[in-house]
Amino acid sequence: REYGEISLKDIDQVVKSSFPLCMRHLFEKLREDHHLKHGGRMQLGLFLKGVGLNLDDALAFWRAEFSKKVGLEKFEKEYAYNVRHSYGKEGKRTDYTPFSCQKIILSTPGAGDQHGCPYRHFSEENLRAALSRMGVNSRATEDVMNKVRNKHYQLACTLTFEAIHGMQCDAGINHPNQYFSDSQKIFQQ
Ligand code: SF4
Structure with a gap:
């Protein structure tokens, strides 16, 4: 794989090897609870964008977890927009940068x-x-x-x-x- 890109199939492995504790914690909580509140979704979501997860993979990633908790329909209605938004694909199309x-x-x-x-x-x-x-x-x-x-x-x-x-x-x-x-x-x- 090219440097500067991760894909969904690599994600579990790179979490263990290369995620800082703040992101590893969010990732593990998401897997455990199939949910993260807004602050966690922003912090992890923009980080994942920064490590090169593309929008389709990001949607698949959040959908896979959230649909276990809130159902697919609610995910598409209430959460998918925000994922696209943070990639600059909705609203003002601001391309948000990952948090320092x-x-x-x-x-x-x-x-x-x-x-x-x-x-x-x-x-x-x-x-x-x-x-x-x-x-x-x-x-x-x-x-x-x-x-x-x-x-x-x-x-x-x-x-x-x-x-x-x-x-x-x-x-x-x-x-x-x-x-x-x-x-x-x-x-x-
Ligand atoms: Fe490390 Fe910075 Fe994450 Fe804190 S916010 S765990 S210092 S990478």
Whole structure:
């Protein structure tokens, strides 16, 4: 496959190898609940657009999950428009750009919301569990938690990236799509 594009059949594998925790969490919640509230749909949807999921695949992706919960008809009526909209195919045809870390970190998820930055918005217990599922060892986990305590969320994410990839990330993480492309570059070397 070409660099800079993902297709639906690759998605489960690239989630595990190359999604930052914020997006991995949204993806897993969507698979589990077959639903995400608006903030989560925007954060994950625009990220997926940024990693190269085309509109047809995006529609198929959201339809497959949402139709299990709300039914196909309701999906087509209430949600499909928004997917097309975020690809600039409806309304004012604005081509929306994926959210930066700063925007995500400053977001304010409410009850039932799954968006946001886990380094900022998760409880310590949930963050530790998530890092362990990502394969971060206990020593690196302590380094990550240290950054979190000092409110250096992007540095915490950078350390996670380095622990998982076994490689320095000199630029630091400042955008979920940058995390993804830096990761893919390593795996495709
Ligand atoms: Fe996502 Fe950025 Fe937070 Fe990492 S630092 S989890 S990429 S928002």
